[in-house]
Every structure is written in structure tokens, then in C-alpha cells.
Amino acid sequence: MWFVGCGNMGGAILQAWLDNGLDAAKVTIIKPHASQLPGGLQSQPDYPEGATPDLVMLAMKPYQLDDVAAKLAPLVGDNSHIVSVLAGTEIDILRAAFPKAGKIVRLMPNMAVTVAKSPMILISEADDVNLKDQMNHLFSPLGQPEWLENEGQMHIATALSGSGPAFLFRFIDALAVSAAELGMDKDQAARLALAMVDGAATLASRSAVSPGELANQVASPNGVTRKGLDVLDADGRVNALLHDVLKAAMERNREMAEEAKA
Ligand SMILES: NC(=O)C1=CN([C@@H]2O[C@H](COP(=O)(O)OP(=O)(O)OC[C@H]3O[C@@H](n4cnc5c(N)ncnc54)[C@H](OP(=O)(O)O)[C@@H]3O)[C@@H](O)[C@H]2O)C=CC1
Numbered sequence: 001m002w003f004v005g006c007g008n009m010g011g012a013i014l015q016a017w018l019d020n021g022l023d024a025a026k027v028t029i030i031k032p033h034a035s036q037l038p039g040g041l042q043s044q045p046d047y048p049e050g051a052t053p054d055l056v057m058l059a060m061k062p063y064q065l066d067d068v069a070a071k072l073a074p075l076v077g078d079n080s081h082i083v084s085v086l087a088g089t090e091i092d093i094l095r096a097a098f099p100k101a102g103k104i105v106r107l108m109p110n111m112a113v114t115v116a117k118s119p120m121i122l123i124s125e126a127d128d129v130n131l132k133d134q135m136n137h138l139f140s141p142l143g144q145p146e147w148l149e150n151e152g153q154m155h156i157a158t159a160l161s162g163s164g165p166a167f168l169f170r171f172i173d174a175l176a177v178s179a180a181e182l183g184m185d186k187d188q189a190a191r192l193a194l195a196m197v198d199g200a201a202t203l204a205s206r207s208a209v210s211p212g213e214l215a216n217q218v219a220s221p222n223g224v225t226r227k228g229l230d231v232l233d234a235d236g237r238v239n240a241l242l243h244d245v246l247k248a249a250m251e252r253n254r255e256m257a258e259e260a261k262a
């Protein structure tokens with residue numbers, strides 16, 4: 001297996017696979033600069049000569065595709081599947097870059113692969129049951145595989161699930177900062193905000209009722225929570241805010257897809 005690029009996202013996937021028993025000897029990492037890598041692995045700047053990979057994980061930045069393809073495309077053949085985590089880089093573009101490759105799959109993971117809790121959003125160029133089984137087997141130790149029906153859905157899926165952790169991390173920070181501004185010790189506020197989100201997310205994921213209903217269960221009539229919810233809900237504030245956040249991220253993903261075609 002070859003990793004092309006192994007930074008935040010590629011490194012998290014590799015770490016998760018190593019934690020799940022992947023033999024490090026089967027991994028070759030190609031990237032320009034030496035850096036600390038999962039499992040103490042070393043990267044190399046050049047592609048191995050005379051070797052053909054079974055699987056290539058494309059995990060560099062989207063704008064680096066042309067550079068990568070110039071060197072990698074001649075080395076991949078029918079039996080080399082390519083899995084790309086590149087945001088906004090569509091299957092047609094990947095196929096044009098790697099005309100001789102085996103199957104091409106797009107994956108949108110998030111950083112929670114290291115705790116086996118990333119939705120693993122997938123789409124491939126062909127509706128191939130064997131390929132799906134193979135990908136599910138490969139990626140289910142990192143989170144829940146979730147196949148899209150069409151590639152157009154990848155824009156919003158990327159905003160929600162790929163970028164989503166960043167939005168939630170900001171929310172946790174904002175809760176902690178606000179609690180500190182309102183009188184709590186800063187470190188204690190940070191600790192409590194994180195523990196509360198962790199507990200609430202676990203509860204919601206295990207609950208038979210929706211998060212909306214759970215919010216109502218927390219809020220006593222005329223109680224403390226209702227006053228806070230009223231602020232979130234005033235003029236549809238929180239929905240409007242998150243709509244705008246997802247729309248901005250989704251539109252950037254769409255724009256990146258257009259840039260890749262230009
Ligand atoms: N970060 C995230 O949460 C998510 C990221 N993604 C996608 O993952 C991809 C990587 O993002 P991220 O990990 O955050 O980025 P990073 O900047 O952390 O990592 C980029 C990697 O690409 C390598 N690289 C740079 N140039 C080349 C090249 N010419 N050939 C091979 N490798 C190269 C870098 O190597 P070096 O260090 O040696 O320079 C580095 O290992 C992006 O396409 C992004 O869209 C998708 C979902 C979530």
C-alpha cells in the first residue's frame with residue numbers, strides 16, 4: 001500500500017490502521033519532506049522503482065494532483081486501486097489523472113478515524129459489490145462506512161462530516177470562553193465544556209429519541225435551559241448560523257471541483 005502524502009488526515013488514517021494491526025512493512029509513504037510519522041515509519045521523496053501498488057491512498061492537497069499524477073500515473077495498473085481523500089476532486093478528474101488505474105474511490109473521512117468514529121463517506125465510479133465489500137472491510141475499523149448515491153452529494157457531505165469536527169471544536173471553545181467570561185475558572189470551563197459535549201454526544205448516539213427531543217427533555221418548563229434555548233432559537237438564529245456555515249463550506253468544495261476542471 002502506498003500513501004501519497006501523509007499529513008494530518010493521511011497520518012490519522014495510517015495511525016488508525018496500524019492500531020488495528022496493519023503490518024507497517026506493507027506501507028510505503030511518498031512525500032517530499034522527512035517528518036515524524038505514525039509507527040516510526042520513514043517516508044521517501046521518490047516513488048519506488050519497478051513496483052506496482054495494490055492500493056494507493058491519495059492524501060496530499062488537492063492542488064498537488066497534477067504534480068503527483070505526472071510521476072504516479074505510469075506506475076499504477078489495472079490492479080492498483082486508488083482511494084482519494086482530496087476534497088473537491090471528482091472521480092472524472094481522478095480518472096483522467098490515472099487512466100490505467102484499477103478502481104477509483106473517493107473517501108471523505110474526518111480526523112476521528114483515530115478513535116474509530118469517523119463517518120467514512122464513500123463513492124466509487126462503478127456500482128461494484130466486490131469493491132464495496134473490499135472498501136467496507138478496509139475502512140470499517142476507522143468508522144462507519146456510508147456510501148453516497150451520487151457524487152453531487154459529496155459537497156454537502158464534506159462540509160458536514162469532513163469539516164464538521166472543526167465547527168464543533170469552535171463551538172466547544174466558544175462555550176468554554178463564554179463560561180469563563182461569566183465567572184468560571186478558565187481551565188475548569190474548558191474541561192467542563194469538553195466533558196459535557198462528550199457525554200451529550202454519546203447520549204444522543206445511544207438514545208432512541210432525536211437530539212431535538214432530547215433538548216426538550218433537558219428543558220424544564222420555565223426553567224433554566226429553556227431560557228438558553230430561547231436565545232439559540234430566536235429568529236431561527238442557530239439554524240440560520242449553521243445553514244450559513246455549511247453553505248459556505250459546501251460552496252468552497254464546489255468551487256474547488258470547478259478549479260480542478262479548469
Ligand atoms: N485535515 C482533515 O481533517 C481532512 C483532510 N482531507 C483531505 O486530506 C488531504 C490532506 O489534507 P491534510 O492532511 O489536512 O494536509 P497536510 O498539509 O497535513 O498534509 C499534506 C501532505 O501532503 C504531502 N505532500 C505535499 N506535496 C506532495 C507531493 N507533491 N507528493 C506527495 N505528497 C505531498 C505533505 O508532505 P510533506 O509533509 O512532506 O510536505 C503532507 O504529508 C487534502 O486533500 C484534504 O482535502 C479530507 C478530510 C478531512
Ligand SMILES: O=C(O)[C@@H]1CCC=N1
Binds near residue numbers: 087158162163
Ligand atoms: O478543509 C478542507 O479543505 C478539508 C476538507 C474537509 C476537511 N478538511
